[in-house]
Amino acid sequence: MTEPTNAQLRPRRGRPGRPTSIARHGRLTRRHPFVALGKILAGIAVVASVSAFSLAGIAVGDVVTSTKPAVVLVNPTTHKEVTKQQGIAALQGSFNVLLAGSDSGDGNAAYGKRGENLNDVTMVMHVSADHQHITVVSFPRDMLVPIPSCPKEDGSGSYSAMSSQKINVSLSYGGLACTVLTVEKLTGLSIPYAAVIQFDGVVDMSNAVGGVPVCLSGPIKDPYTGLNLPAGTSTIQGQQALAFLRTRHGVGDGSDLGRISNQQVFLSSLVRTIKSADTLGNPLKVYSLAKAAASNMQLSTSLSNVQTLASMAVALKGADLSNIVFVQFPTNYVPGGGAVAPDPAGERALLTALQNDEAVQVTGNTGIGSVQDPTHATTDAGATPPATAGSTPTTAPSDGASAPAGSGGAVALPDQVHGQSASDYTCSKPFSG
Template sequence: MRTPTIARHGRLKKSNPFATITRFLAATLAVLMVSGASVAAIAAYDLASSIKPSITLAGDADGKGAKIPQIGAWEGGVNVLLVGSDSRKGQDPIFGGEDETGDLNDVTMLLHISADHSNATVVSFPRDTFVPIPSCPDPSDPESPFASMSSQKINTTLTYGGLPCTVLTVEELTGLDIPYAAEVQFSGVIAMSTAVGGVPVCVGARIEDEYTGLFLDPGEHMLEGWNALQFLRTRHGVGDGSDLTRISNQQVFLSSLMRTVKSADTLTNPAKLYSLAKAALTNITLSDNLQNVDNMVAMAMALKDIPLDQIKFVQYPTGAVEGGVAPDYEAADALFAALAADQPIELGGDTGGSLIDPNAPVEAAPADPNAAVDPNAPVAPESSGPVVLDGVKGQSAGQYTCSDGRTLEDQ
C-alpha cells in the first residue's frame, strides 16, 4: 500500500450504446404518453448519446452489487451518496482554470430512504470534518491500493481515490451500506436548476459575497443557473461565514427544491421532466448500478409519496477543533442507529444559517377533538413516535425557511 500524493480519479467505464438506448426507451415512452408528441426515437437517441460514463464502486466491482429492480416502487430501503466536486476539469472557463483546484468533494450528502418509504433523510457532511479514511483502491493500479489514514478532511477523499473512496469513507463513518453514488460538477448544478424552471428561495437578510459575486436583497428570489450555483456555494454571505452555516443555507434551497419537484406542475409537465432527465444524464457521473432507468424510476416512486415533513435535511454532528471540525460520535451514532432501523427522526433545531419564513403558508387548523368519529374509518397502526435527536440539527422539506444573510460590513 502507498499513501497518495496527487489527485486521482475513478476509472470510467464505457457505456454500451445499444443497451443504453433500450434502457431509455421506457422513460421516453412515458414522456410520449403524457405529451402526445412523436419524439420517442429522437429522445431515446438524444439521451443515449449524451449520457456520461459511469463509475464502478468497490462493492460492485465483481458485478454482484445491488440488483436492478423491475419498474415500480423501490422495494425496501436505499442509500445513495451524492458528491459535489469543485474540479474545474471540463467546465466552462468562467469557473477558473483547470489547474486552479484539485478534485475535492466540496459537498458530500447521503440520501437514506426508509424500507417502508415513510421517511427519508439527507445527511450533509461538513467538508472540513476530520475523519478516518480507509484503504481505497487506486483506479490506475488496482493491485496497489492507497494506505488508510487515521485523520484527514473528508473533502480530500475524492482526490485520493475518486468517488469509490468517498463512498468507502462514508460507509465506515456511518456503518451503512451505500451501493449507489453520483458525482456532479458546477455545470450540473446550473443545468439541473435551470431544467426545473428555477427554485424559489427566501432571503431573510441581505446576502453580500464578493467571492462568489452573489448579492441578494431580502425577499423571494427565483434562482436558476449561475445564481443558483453561487447561492449554494456562498459561505461568506450567510450566517457566521462558516461552512456549517453554508450547509444550513443549502438546506433552505434543497427544501424548496423538494417542494418544487413534488409539486403537481413539475410532475405533470413532460417538458420539465424530460429537461430534468437530460440535465441529469449529461451532467452527472453515476455509479454503474445507478445508471439505469429502472433504478431511477423506482427510487423516484419510493420518494414521491413521502410527506414533506418526513423528508429531513440534517447536518452531520460535529464539534470544533483546530483547523476544522471533528465528529460528535455520540450524536452521530444515535442518528445512524435510527436510520439503520428506518425510524423517523425529530431534530434538535436548525443549524444557525436560516430564519423562519414569515410568509410561510398557514397550516390547516387541527381537527376538532370533540367531533364525531366515523366508526368505519380505518385505524392507523400504532407507532412509537420519532426518535428525538437533540444533538442533530437541520430542517424538514416542509419547513419554509429563509437564508440568514451577511453583509460585507460584518465580514
C-alpha cells in the same frame, strides 16, 4: 474574485506524479453536487414520469444516452443485488444513495482557478423500507474522519489508510469508490448507489424548473461568487442559483457549516417546486429535468440504467414533503484549526436511527446559515405535521443514548443536530461575522 480553497490543507503522500482521479472504467470528471439531492430526486422521479407523455420514447432514449461512463464501486460483490434490478417495480426495502463532487469547477474557467479534486460536498440519502421517509445527511467538508485503504484508480495497488483526515480528500484517493468506502466506514451503512455531479448541473436544473424561490432574512452579498440578492423572496436560476449555492462568505458565520444550512433552504424549495403540479404536469419541464440530471451526473454502475432509476421513482413518489428531512452531520470545532470533528452524542443518535431504518425528527434549529421564515406556516398546505425544526417533540437525552420517539414515531434527535424538512419554509441568514 475566486473563493479560496482549502487545498493547502490537503495531506501529501510524497508520490510524485500521482494520477488524478480516474474511474477504473471511464474518466471520473471533477464534479460538484450543490443540488445533489434535488437532481437525484428529479432524475429518478421524472424518468418514470416521462412515459406518461407523448415525448416518452424520445426522452428516455435521449436521457439514457446523456449519462456519462459509469463508475465501478470498490466492492461490487457487496452491492451485487442492486445491479440486477429488473422491470419498473419499486425497489424493495430501504436503500442509500451517496452524492459527491469536487470544487474544481470541472475545468470551466468561468469558475475561476480551483483547487484539487476535493469532494467539498458529500451527501447520503437514506430511503426507509416503507418508502415513506427520506433522510438526507450533509457531511461537512472539513470533518476529520478515518479514510480506509482505497484501490488506486489505475488498478496498480491501494493507497494506505489514514486515521484522521478531512472527509473532502477522499475523492482524491480512489475517486468516487473511495468516498463511498469512507462514508460506509463512518456511518455503518451499506451504500450501493453513488453519483458525482458538476457545477453546471445547478444551472441546468434551476433553468429546467423555471427558477427556484428562496427567502433571505436580509440582503446577501458575496464578492467571491458574485451573489447580490435583496432581503425577501427572489426566484433564482442559472448562474445566480449557482452563486447562491456556492456562497460561504455571504451567509451565517462564513463557514462551510453555514453554507450547508443555506443549501438546505434551496434544496427544500427545489423539492417543493419539483413535486408541484406546475412541474410534474408539464411534459417539457419533466423532460428538461431528466435531461439536466442525466447530463450532469456520473453514476455508479448500479445507477446507470433507466430501469433502476424508474424503480427508484416508483419507490419515492409517495413520500410526503414533511417526511423528506435534511440534516447536517453533527460536529464540534477542533481547537487550533479550521477542522471539525463528529459530535459523539449527536452522531450516535443520528446513525443509530439510520441503521435501524427509523424516521428522524430534528429538534434543534435550522443551522447557522438559515432561520425559519416568519411569513409562512411551518408546514406546507395539506402536509402532515413535520418531524423537523420548530416542533416540540419528546426531548432527546443530551448524551444521545436511546433517543425517544418524536412525532409520528420518529426518533427525536438531540438539539445539536440541525436541519429541516422539505415542508419547512426557511430563509437564508446573511453573514454576521
